[in-house]
Amino acid sequence: MFDLFARVFGREDASKDVAKERLRLVLVHDRASLSPQALENLKNDLLKVISQYLDIDDQGFRVDFSRNDDAMALVANIPIKKKAGRML
Amino acid sequence: MGEAIVITSGKGGVGKTTTTANIGAGLAQAGKKVALIDADIGLRNLDVVMGLENRIVYDLVDVVEGFAKLKNALIKDKRFNENLYLLPAAQTRDKTAVTPAQMRDLVTAMKEEFDFVLIDCPAGIEQGFKNAVAGSDKAIVVATPEVSSVRDADRIIGLLEAEEKHHPLLIVNRIRPSMVKKGDMMDINDMIEILAIELLGVVPDDEFIVVSTNRGEPALLNAQSRAGEAYRNISRRLTGENVPLMKLDDESAGFFGRLRKIMGIKG
Ligand SMILES: Nc1ncnc2c1ncn2[C@@H]1O[C@H](COP(=O)(O)OP(=O)(O)OP(=O)(O)O)[C@@H](O)[C@H]1O
Ligand SMILES: [Mg+2]
Numbered sequence: 001m002f003d004l005f006a007r008v009f010g011r012e013d014a015s016k017d018v019a020k021e022r023l024r025l026v027l028v029h030d031r032a033s034l035s036p037q038a039l040e041n042l043k044n045d046l047l048k049v050i051s052q053y054l055d056i057d058d059q060g061f062r063v064d065f066s067r068n069d070d071a072m073a074l075v076a077n078i079p080i081k082k083k084a085g086r087m088l
Numbered sequence: 089m090g091e092a093i094v095i096t097s098g099k100g101g102v103g104k105t106t107t108t109a110n111i112g113a114g115l116a117q118a119g120k121k122v123a124l125i126d127a128d129i130g131l132r133n134l135d136v137v138m139g140l141e142n143r144i145v146y147d148l149v150d151v152v153e154g155f156a157k158l159k160n161a162l163i164k165d166k167r168f169n170e171n172l173y174l175l176p177a178a179q180t181r182d183k184t185a186v187t188p189a190q191m192r193d194l195v196t197a198m199k200e201e202f203d204f205v206l207i208d209c210p211a212g213i214e215q216g217f218k219n220a221v222a223g224s225d226k227a228i229v230v231a232t233p234e235v236s237s238v239r240d241a242d243r244i245i246g247l248l249e250a251e252e253k254h255h256p257l258l259i260v261n262r263i264r265p266s267m268v269k270k271g272d273m274m275d276i277n278d279m280i281e282i283l284a285i286e287l288l289g290v291v292p293d294d295e296f297i298v299v300s301t302n303r304g305e306p307a308l309l310n311a312q313s314r315a316g317e318a319y320r321n322i323s324r325r326l327t328g329e330n331v332p333l334m335k336l337d338d339e340s341a342g343f344f345g346r347l348r349k350i351m352g353i354k355g
Binding site: 015017023027 | 282
C-alpha cells in the first residue's frame with residue numbers, strides 16, 4: 001500500500017521501469033562485448049587523440065552506444081571550445 | 089520427416105524441463121508422435137517431472153555409445169496412447185560423454201520416426217548447450233520476467249545465431265498478472281521489445297505446476313491449470329494452428345472474482 005502511495009506521488013518509479021532501464025544498459029554492453037570500464041578507457045583514448053587536433057570541451061564530451069532496431073552505433077558528442085571572440 | 093525443437097534458456101530454473109514435458113504432452117494429445125530427449129546429462133529431471141523415473145533401463149549415453157538400441161531405451165508414456173516417448177539422460181556421466189556430432193546423428197535418426205523431437209537443454213552455455221542444440225531445427229527460448237533471465241536469454245539468442253539456428257521463439261514463463269498490473273513486473277511487450285524475437289506463448293505462474301510435478305503428471309492433464317491451458321495453446325501453435333494469447337487477468341479479478349471461479353460461476 002505504501003508502495004502504491006509513493007508511486008502515485010511520483011516518489012518512486014514502477015520497479016518494472018527500473019528493470020527495463022537496467023536491462024537496456026547491460027544488454028548494450030553484453031551485445032558489444034565491451035564493459036563499462038572498457039568504454040571509459042575508449043573515451044579517454046578518444047579524448048587524447050582528438051585533443052591533438054582540436055581544443056575540446058571535455059566537460060561536454062560524451063560517448064555512448066545507441067541502438068535502433070537492428071543496428072548498434074557508437075555515438076560521440078564532442079563539443080569544441082570557442083576561441084575567444086570568434087564564432088565557429 | 090519430423091521436426092526437432094530445442095528448449096533452452098541460458099539461466100537455470102526458469103522452466104525448460106516443465107515446458108518440454110508439457111509441450112510434449114500437448115503435442116501427443118493432439119495426435120502427434122513425440123519423443124522427448126533429456127539432454128541434461130548428469131542432472132536428469134525430465135523423467136521425474138513426467139513421472140517415468142521408475143521405468144528407466146537405458147539412457148541417452150547408452151544409445152550414443154551403441155550399448156543399447158534406441159527403441160529399447162525409449163520409455164513409452166502410457167497416458168498418451170502410442171504417442172509420447174522419453175529418452176532419459178544418463179545420471180552418472182557428464183556433458184562430455186557425448187559430442188554435438190553424435191547428438192546430431194541421434195536426432196536425425198529420431199526425426200525419421202517421430203513428428204516432433206523435443207530436446208530439454210541444460211542451463212548454461214557450455215558443451216551441454218552445444219550438444220542440445222546440435223540436431224535442432226528450431227529453438228524455443230524460455231525466460232521469466234526478471235532482469236537476469238532476460239539478460240541470459242539475450243545471450244542465448246546470440247549463441248543460437250552463432251550456431252546458425254535462426255529465428256528462435258520466446259516463451260515467457262511465470263508471469264504474474266497482478267504484479268504486471270501494479271507495474272512491478274515486466275510485461276510481454278517489454279520483453280519482446282528488448283529481445284527482439286517472436287513470441288510463441290505466455291505461461292502464468294501457477295501452483296498447479298508444483299502440484300503436477302509432485303505427482304509426476306504434466307500440468308496440461310489438469311483441466312483447472314492455467315499454465316496447462318497455456319501449454320496446450322503453445323502446442324497447437326507449434327502444429328501450425330493460429331491460437332490467440334489467452335487472457336491473463338483472472339488473478340487480479342479480486343476476491344469475488346476468485347470466489348466465483350472457485351464456485352464455478354462464469355463471470
Ligand atoms: N509456470 C510456473 N508456475 C509455477 N512454478 C513453475 C512454473 N514453471 C516452472 N516452475 C517451477 O520452477 C522450478 C524450475 O522449473 P524447471 O525444472 O522446469 O526449470 P529448468 O529451466 O528446467 O531448470 P534447470 O535449469 O535446472 O534444468 C520447478 O520447481 C518448477 O516446478
Ligand atoms: Mg531442466
